[in-house]
Amino acid sequence: MEGYHTDQKDRLLDFLGQNTTRQFKMEEIVSALDGKVGKSTVYRLMRSLVEEGRVRRFELGRAIYYQYLSGASCDSHLHLKCTVCGRMQHLDCSVSTFLRRQILATNRFQLDDRLTLLFGLCADCREKSPEISERKSHA
Amino acid sequence: MEGYHTDQKDRLLDFLGQNTTRQFKMEEIVSALDGKVGKSTVYRLMRSLVEEGRVRRFELGRAIYYQYLSGASCDSHLHLKCTVCGRMQHLDCSVSTFLRRQILATNRFQLDDRLTLLFGLCADCREKSPEISERKSHA
DNA sequence: CTAGTTGCAAAGAGTTTGCATGGCG
DNA sequence: CGCCATGCAAACTCTTTGCAACTAG
Numbered sequence: 001m002e003g004y005h006t007d008q009k010d011r012l013l014d015f016l017g018q019n020t021t022r023q024f025k026m027e028e029i030v031s032a033l034d035g036k037v038g039k040s041t042v043y044r045l046m047r048s049l050v051e052e053g054r055v056r057r058f059e060l061g062r063a064i065y066y067q068y069l070s071g072a073s074c075d076s077h078l079h080l081k082c083t084v085c086g087r088m089q090h091l092d093c094s095v096s097t098f099l100r101r102q103i104l105a106t107n108r109f110q111l112d113d114r115l116t117l118l119f120g121l122c123a124d125c126r127e128k129s130p131e132i133s134e135r136k137s138h139a
Numbered sequence: 140m141e142g143y144h145t146d147q148k149d150r151l152l153d154f155l156g157q158n159t160t161r162q163f164k165m166e167e168i169v170s171a172l173d174g175k176v177g178k179s180t181v182y183r184l185m186r187s188l189v190e191e192g193r194v195r196r197f198e199l200g201r202a203i204y205y206q207y208l209s210g211a212s213c214d215s216h217l218h219l220k221c222t223v224c225g226r227m228q229h230l231d232c233s234v235s236t237f238l239r240r241q242i243l244a245t246n247r248f249q250l251d252d253r254l255t256l257l258f259g260l261c262a263d264c265r266e267k268s269p270e271i272s273e274r275k276s277h278a
Numbered sequence: 279c280t281a282g283t284t285g286c287a288a289a290g291a292g293t294t295t296g297c298a299t300g301g302c303g
Numbered sequence: 304c305g306c307c308a309t310g311c312a313a314a315c316t317c318t319t320t321g322c323a324a325c326t327a328g
Contacts, residue, residue, distance in 0.1 A: 003282060003283080003327095004281090004282055004283065004326080004327050004328075005327070005328090006282095006283065006284085006326080006327075008283080008284075009283095016206060020206055022205070022226070022227075023203050023204060023205035023220060023227075023256075024203065024204050024205070025201050025202070025203055025204075026201060026202060026204075026317075026318085027201075027317090029204070037284090037285095038284060038285045038286080039285085039286095039318095040284080040285065040286080040287095040318085040319075040320085041283075041284055041285070043317095043318065043319070044283085044284085044319090046204060047319095050204075053207065054206065054207060055204050055205065055206050055207065056204065056205050056206075056207060056253075056254065056256070057202050057203070057204050058202060058203040058204075058205075058256065063164070063165060063196050063197060063292085063293085064162050064163070064164055064196070064197040065162060065163050065164075065165075065168070065185055065189075065194050065195065065196050065197075066161070066162035066163070066194065066195055066197075067155055067159055067193065067194050067195075068192065068193060068194065068195060079197070080242070080246060080248045080250075082248075083251060083254060088162050089246060089248065091242060091245070091246060091248075092245055092246070095241060095242070095245050098241070099238055099241065099242075102234060102237070102238065103219070103230060103234070103238075103257070103259075106230065106231055106234050107219060107228060107230060107231075107261075107262070108261070108262035108265070109219045109221075109228070109230075109257075109259055109260070109261055109262065110259045110260040110265055111219075111257055111258075111259040112222060112258050112259040112260070115222060115258035115259070116256075116257050116258045116259070117197070117255075118242070118248075118250055118255050119250070119251050119254035119255045120242075120248055120249045120250040120251040120254070120255070121248070121249040121251070122246075122247075122248055123246070123247035123248065126247070126249055142302095142307065142308075143301080143302045143303075143306090143307055143308065144302070144303090145301075145302075145307095145308065145309080146301095147308080147309070148308090165292075165293080166292090176309090176310095177309060177310045177311075178293095178310085178311095179293090179294075179295085179309080179310065179311080179312095180308075180309055180310070182292095182293065182294070183294090183308085183309085186294095201316085201317060201318090202317085202318085
């Protein structure tokens, strides 16, 4: 959050600082700021925070559809989405189930496959741009 | 896809039947149907397929933001976010590493911990609302 | 003073809906 | 023939952008 120091930035940063463990929808942030910061300003500030790597934004702008394969044999697998090419692939059912059990066992956390999207680099994109896969866990 | 049998339904089903392993954005479906099926019809048909459980739709209509928890001792662990209480917890480093290796081994997909958020129900919320955890993996 | 920042309103992108027309059975 | 399905355009929702007014340094 470079640039000038303004009241609006203060308020937003304050709010975020007091809620480090939650995630927010835009409308929640805006209403929490109680009309003190304009909507478009919040959008702009949030975007700059994302660009600075301080905040992560989940978004799929448009919907994505995929078919359930072979009936209802497996309706619970995870999805992997490549951050470079954008393509999605399925994580094998048995592997998904295995991971789900792992997480349940270690954290007593019940994973929701439907909501969860795993981001990363697919095989093709790793080959094409090894330098990206090097620094993959940075902003 | 109950109701009347129409040319539009045929075309859409044909297209999907020939592409069972891919996922699509709306515009791809519409353009693949080459103007033969109106956009709103495709929306309607896709929605009914989703309701029938034949297709899954990924969507986040609106963006969701969350903050990177800085200064973490271990920079390679996954985050679990409870969809009910909103709280976030860390998945143990060693477990995270294990999962990452699993996914790399099975799908040659390099998971990005920084970008990935796992959604589901935390232990507390599972206890409080068992009915939610029952039906969690359905459409 | 000057450049970055803000807020309004308008523009965009994606999706849904109202309504009259047209097609299935 | 009656009802459902379709297609167009308008409505909606969320987000971005243009622009004039404002403000930090």
